[in-house]
Amino acid sequence: MEKLLVRGGNKLVGEVKISGAKNAAVAILPATLIAGEPCTIENLPDISDVKILIEMLEELGAKVVVHDANTITVDPREANSFHAPHGLVKKFRASYYLMGAFLSRFKKAKVALPGGCKIGPRPIDQHLKGFEALGAQVNVDSGEVELNSAKICGGHVYMDIVSVGATINTMLAAACCTNLTVIENVAKEPEVVDVANFLSALGVSVRGAGTDIIRIEGKEKLGGCVHSVIPDRIEAGTYMVAAAATRGDVTITDVIPKHLDPITAKLRESGATVEEGDDFVRVRCNGNVIKGTDIKTFPYPGYPTDLQQPMMSYLTCIEGTATVTENIFENRFQHVDELIRMGADIYVEGRMAVVKGVETLKGAEVKATDLRAGSALIIAGMMAEGKTKISGVEHVKRGYENIDQKLNSLGADIKFIKE
Numbered sequence: 136m137e138k139l140l141v142r143g144g145n146k147l148v149g150e151v152k153i154s155g156a157k158n159a160a161v162a163i164l165p166a167t168l169i170a171g172e173p174c175t176i177e178n179l180p181d182i183s184d185v186k187i188l189i190e191m192l193e194e195l196g197a198k199v200v201v202h203d204a205n206t207i208t209v210d211p212r213e214a215n216s217f218h219a220p221h222g223l224v225k226k227f228r229a230s231y232y233l234m235g236a237f238l239s240r241f242k243k244a245k246v247a248l249p250g251g252c253k254i255g256p257r258p259i260d261q262h263l264k265g266f267e268a269l270g271a272q273v274n275v276d277s278g279e280v281e282l283n284s285a286k287i288c289g290g291h292v293y294m295d296i297v298s299v300g301a302t303i304n305t306m307l308a309a310a311c312c313t314n315l316t317v318i319e320n321v322a323k324e325p326e327v328v329d330v331a332n333f334l335s336a337l338g339v340s341v342r343g344a345g346t347d348i349i350r351i352e353g354k355e356k357l358g359g360c361v362h363s364v365i366p367d368r369i370e371a372g373t374y375m376v377a378a379a380a381t382r383g384d385v386t387i388t389d390v391i392p393k394h395l396d397p398i399t400a401k402l403r404e405s406g407a408t409v410e411e412g413d414d415f416v417r418v419r420c421n422g423n424v425i426k427g428t429d430i431k432t433f434p435y436p437g438y439p440t441d442l443q444q445p446m447m448s449y450l451t452c453i454e455g456t457a458t459v460t461e462n463i464f465e466n467r468f469q470h471v472d473e474l475i476r477m478g479a480d481i482y483v484e485g486r487m488a489v490v491k492g493v494e495t496l497k498g499a500e501v502k503a504t505d506l507r508a509g510s511a512l513i514i515a516g517m518m519a520e521g522k523t524k525i526s527g528v529e530h531v532k533r534g535y536e537n538i539d540q541k542l543n544s545l546g547a548d549i550k551f552i553k554e
């Protein structure tokens with residue numbers, strides 16, 4: 136079994152370059168199936184979710200040319216399958232974007248329901264509501280979603296919940312439809328805007344991405360494009376928190392500082408120093424007194440749920456008490472027991488965790504149950520005295536490119552080991 140071995144106690148110091156955004160890449164790659172010409176996608180993160188998606192596109196008949204670890208060209212013209220069975224989609228959740236992409240391209244889709252996830256039930260009712268509003272017939276049977284429509288005719292949909300996935304999936308489904316589609320109460324995440332920009336580059340008219348209402352007028356025949364994926368604000372936020380947690384001094388480059396505002400604000404509130412440049416942020420904590428702050432997760436531009444777990448590790452060694460409230464997912468506190476095993480003082484009441492600062496954490500054997508539990512435990516391991524062994528590293532590889540190399544270049548001592 137592969138594990139991560141972290142020897143704690145080193146301050147992170149130096150400069151780290153951020154990769155492309157996982158949550159944009161995992162939507163844009165399925166969206167290439169809608170294109171009428173080849174698409175070159177640059178700044179793809181070299182992570183397992185992207186590798187699986189590339190294999191998936193090839194299995195569906197698309198031609199993929201890999202130029203280097205971060206750039207590929209997808210020629211979707213010979214893709215001919217609208218069926219993604221369980222065997223193909225079970226490996227990661229965002230395979231649900233194949234539904235919107237197939238529906239747009241083939242006017243039908245048969246896609247197995249995405250597998251369960253450790254952070255909560257994660258239903259897809261709003262995705263299906265979007266497809267129905269555009270004119271699709273939806274049938275869920277034996278674990279597969281079947282979508283059919285003689286013609287996707289556009290429509291008006293008000294989302295009951297602000298959902299990144301449902302917003303993007305409805306956009307994908309509407310992309311080949313010449314009638315107007317209006318989607319209200321949509322997610323405003325930067326990744327939604329990146330997908331909208333990708334669709335625009337194919338020839339779709341997308342207005343309002345980044346606001347509450349998106350209006351789309353598609354085209355039956357779309358072109359191709361060259362698109363560069365936006366920087367990963369969650370990876371960037373993880374390094375920001377790691378810098379503060381180890382009381383280090385790290386410049387995080389190739390980022391869009393505006394996307395990091397909620398993290399910058401909370402780090403500053405806790406006493407860390409954060410400087411912003413055009414495309415970098417620098418986080419310093421040399422001698423600063425780090426105190427409690429209250430974190431509440433919300434859809435963008437609120438504090439991101441994907442950085443709730445890493446932030447909690449940082450908050451374990453503050454002066455005073457902090458609270459962390461998880462409003463998006465019902466079961467995103469599974470890292471708490473592992474942090475307690477490392478000496479943290481945390482108790483959970485419903486959606487809120489109360490974190491009482493302790494002097495220091497101690498290395499231990501711990502388990503990452505999901506992606507951000509993994510990065511939270513890596514941060515805790517770097518803060519702790521002694522050795523921390525983390526299992527469940529396959530989750531970490533889903534979302535962090537070369538995390539061992541990037542952290543070691545900043546002075547950490549972390550390596551993948553086989554046991």
Ligand SMILES: CC(=O)N[C@H]1[C@@H](OP(=O)(O)OP(=O)(O)OC[C@H]2O[C@@H](n3ccc(=O)[nH]c3=O)[C@H](O)[C@@H]2O)O[C@H](CO)[C@@H](O)[C@@H]1O
Binds near residue numbers: 300441
């Ligand atoms: C691949 C990807 O982009 N993943 C991100 C995406 O996940 P994902 O797109 O799955 O998350 P959503 O924004 O859809 O989920 C938000 C909330 O809405 C609920 N919901 C969602 C859809 C639906 O049809 N019905 C429903 O009830 C979910 O259970 C959750 O409570 O946004 C999350 C919230 O920022 C992030 O944590 C994930 O990293």
Ligand SMILES: C=C(OP(=O)(O)O)C(=O)O
Binds near residue numbers: 157441
């Ligand atoms: C929950 C996450 O991703 P996914 O939706 O791909 O599981 C995440 O990136 O933290």
